Structure formats: structure tokens, C-alpha cells
Amino acid sequence: MKLTSARELKNLLDQYGFSFSKSLGQNFLIDQNIVDKIVDQGQIQGENILEIGPGIGTLTYSMAQKAKKVLAIEVDESLREILAYTLGEFSNVKVHFADVLKTNIEEVTREYFGDEPFKVVANLPYYITSPILIYLLKSQANISEIIVMMQKEVAQRIVADKTKKEYGSISVFISYFGPAGILMNVPKTVFMPQPKVDSAVVKIKIAREDRPLTIEDLERVLRAAFGQRRKTILNSLSKGLDLEKSFVEGVLKDLDLPTTYRAENLSLDDYLLLGEKLLDHGGKNV
Structure with missing residues (x-):
């Protein structure tokens, strides 16, 4: 056959x-x-x-x-x-x-x-x-x-x-x-x-390893970032996660990430570190 x-x-x-x-x-x-x-x-x-x-x-x-x-x-x-x-x-x-x-x-x-x-x-x-x-x-x-x-x-x-x-x-x-x-x-x-x-x-x-962020929280950050991908990451994350722009700006600078970056300029590791710091501050569900 x-x-x-x-x-x-x-x-x-x-x-x-x-x-x-x-x-x-x-x-x-x-x-x-x-x-x-x-x-x-x-x-x-x-x-x-x-x-x-x-x-x-x-x-x-x-x-x-x-x-x-x-x-x-x-x-x-x-x-x-x-x-x-x-x-x-x-x-x-x-x-x-x-x-x-x-x-x-x-x-x-x-x-x-x-x-x-x-x-x-x-x-x-x-x-x-x-x-x-x-x-x-x-x-x-x-x-x-x-x-x-x-x-x-x-x-x-x-x-x-x-x-x-x-x-x-x-x-x-x-x-x-x-x-x-x-x-x-x-x-x-x-x-x-x-x-x-x-x-x-x-x-x-499939890599079975611990991550500093749950997949649900990563999805929240990605929706915020890529949902407005024409905007800078500073603006998209501030609006998408309902956070003060000055706070997001401070986190980006702490991580040596330019505030002029857009969603496509960041790696998985960048998003994991960003999410960990931003969501600890109380970003709302998006």
C-alpha cells in the first residue's frame, strides 16, 4: 500500500x-x-x-x-x-x-x-x-x-x-x-x-525551566506591547497596562532599554524582565 x-x-x-x-x-x-x-x-x-x-x-x-x-x-x-x-x-x-x-x-x-x-x-x-x-x-x-x-x-x-x-x-x-x-x-x-x-x-x-513570569502575565505584556506596535514601547506599555509613564520609563532605563524602542525590538528575556518589574507594580488585566 x-x-x-x-x-x-x-x-x-x-x-x-x-x-x-x-x-x-x-x-x-x-x-x-x-x-x-x-x-x-x-x-x-x-x-x-x-x-x-x-x-x-x-x-x-x-x-x-x-x-x-x-x-x-x-x-x-x-x-x-x-x-x-x-x-x-x-x-x-x-x-x-x-x-x-x-x-x-x-x-x-x-x-x-x-x-x-x-x-x-x-x-x-x-x-x-x-x-x-x-x-x-x-x-x-x-x-x-x-x-x-x-x-x-x-x-x-x-x-x-x-x-x-x-x-x-x-x-x-x-x-x-x-x-x-x-x-x-x-x-x-x-x-x-x-x-x-x-x-x-x-x-x-519544549524546555521545562522556571521562568520569572507566568505565561498568562507574559501574554498580558505582549498584548499591551504588540497591540499598539506602531507606538514606542514606553507608550504602548504605559497605556496597555494602565501604568504611569514615568514609572515605565524608569523601568526601561533600569534595564538599559531605550524608551524609543518598539515592540519588535525586544527579546523574550527583555519581556520577561519588563513583565516582572511592571506587573509587580500592579498593572491591570488587559
Whole structure:
């Protein structure tokens, strides 16, 4: 069974009367080289894997041959029979039909993986990439790494540092959890149906370390800073956190940060130090 063969894929979908759903952003991989690279660079040998959106099981099939266990969460019930056929030979694969954003991810992964860590590997629909990433990162699930394919432009924003034009609040947010990098670029031609844009595979290594600021407080600071990103950081933080401008100015100077900086000029460490000092002063919820 060659699930990356366009001809075999079409025959399989016709056999089960499957139609692609635009609303679910379904685009299936039809390039075995890309699948192999994801499996190889994801280093999934002997690992527990959570896959989101397995589709017909193309990536799942290859991962199941090397992984310890694979738990695949799929929202499209019409794929139930197809997945039973394509993955039926594997005793280490479980398909859970649900909307991942409405799933207690800690509960379902603990039920399947126990207390063992797991990696997330997924080809995420473009329209819901950020919400899924944020949900996973903010969960208490025992995730060690996240390896996901997404729209190339979104990937560039996620991995950008403050020297790049793509740098923004999502860049800072993701870096809070650990280092992120692009493993490979993926052309739009390797999907069926073919999307309008190219993709990239991003790897986020989850760093379990203490931070001087909670993620909720960091989000407050980022909303204030990037919500008015055309303003100086002095003005945006003063207004966004409802703080006296003179106080914010003093904190910036204490940290050797120019008051003329804008949101995109600050690193994660800058935001952590700023947040710690500003919110201790009583910044209100924003």
C-alpha cells in the first residue's frame, strides 16, 4: 500500500466515497520523501507520538513502523473506515475521533501513554495552526517536542528572532516554551489537493525551566506591547497596562532599554524582565 501515490490515493478515496473538505483544510501528502524526512528528522524511533489530523494515515503509517505508540486525533468522522483499512495492521496505533481543541489533551494522552513523555507530530490545517499550537503549549500534557507542518509564512513568524522582519508576538510566545527552528521547507506541489502556498516543518523543543513570569502575565505584556506596535514601547506599555509613564520609563532605563524602542525590538528575556518589574507594580488585566 503506497499512500503517497496520487493514483492509489485517488482510487482509495473513490472506493470509500470520500470528498475533501475545504472547511477542514484537508491537504494530503503525496510525497514519500517528505514523509521519510519528517520521520527521520523527528527522531521518533521508540517514541510515543501524538498526531493531529492523520487524514488517510499517510504519515501515521510510516511513524507506526518506528514509534512505540501513536495516538492520532482526527476530527473528520468520514475517515473512520479509511483509517481502519490503512492502519488496521498496527497494534500500536489508536485513532481518536474528536476536535483536538475540544479534547482534554492531558487526559487522553495520559490514558494512552501513561506518565511517559510524547512528541507531537502533525500536518496542521493552515486555518487553525496557531490555536492548536497555543492550546498544546499551554496544556499540562507531557510533551517533549512539537514537530508540525504549517504554512511557510506562519513558520517564519514562529521561528523569527528580533533581527527578522517576521518577528512578532507569536515569535516571543513560542520562544517562552523552548527553541524553535525550521526543519525543512515543503513545496505546495506535494499535496492533494494542492494548496495555494508552500509549507514548512517546524520543530519546537519544549524546555521545562522556571521562568520569572507566568505565561498568562507574559501574554498580558505582549498584548499591551504588540497591540499598539506602531507606538514606542514606553507608550504602548504605559497605556496597555494602565501604568504611569514615568514609572515605565524608569523601568526601561533600569534595564538599559531605550524608551524609543518598539515592540519588535525586544527579546523574550527583555519581556520577561519588563513583565516582572511592571506587573509587580500592579498593572491591570488587559
